[in-house]
Amino acid sequence: MRWRDVSGLTAFALVALITVAWWGLALWPLGNDAPAWLARTQYVCFGTQPDGLPDASGWLALILQPALMFGESMLRRLRALARTGAGRTLFAGVAAAVLVGIGAAGKRVVTAGRWNPAVTALGSADLAVYERLDRPAPGLRLTDQHGETLTLERFVGRPVLLTF
Numbered sequence: 001m002r003w004r005d006v007s008g009l010t011a012f013a014l015v016a017l018i019t020v021a022w023w024g025l026a027l028w029p030l031g032n033d034a035p036a037w038l039a040r041t042q043y044v045c046f047g048t049q050p051d052g053l054p055d056a057s058g059w060l061a062l063i064l065q066p067a068l069m070f071g072e073s074m075l076r077r078l079r080a081l082a083r084t085g086a087g088r089t090l091f092a093g094v095a096a097a098v099l100v101g102i103g104a105a106g107k108r109v110v111t112a113g114r115w116n117p118a119v120t121a122l123g124s125a126d127l128a129v130y131e132r133l134d135r136p137a138p139g140l141r142l143t144d145q146h147g148e149t150l151t152l153e154r155f156v157g158r159p160v161l162l163t164f
Helices: 003-027 036-046 056-068 072-082 085-110 117-128
Strands: 141-143 149-151
Touching: 003 036, 003 056, 003 072, 003 085, 036 056, 072 085
Parallel strands: none
Antiparallel strands: 141 149
């Protein structure tokens, strides 16, 4: 097996592990004895509702996260890996694991309760701390691609998306 195949397998395995952890965090049912930080984490990351399931944006994050972790380079390596016997075996195992995971997620959705005691126990005041859209943005001075200073005051009254 060549180094490129090993690096492709390793990257694929990391994406699979991250995805399993992400889905586990989102869908793990919390009881009355759940730590507050875990309930807050589910709420902040996935918009967990009182029934213990993510809201629409949380489901989008869960579904899109694995796909967005694959870059063109990784996809090329995985296509090459799929032409080998070991790669086909790996992909068959991953497909089986995905089917088991879909079944487990489906069972969790079907058996979701009417309320999640951990989220209810936190109270809306504790969870509201994480809302960000109702606060004014802090002062910010950046240099744009032309070397000119840019401030948020220039965009007052308009929505702004800032990314780095």
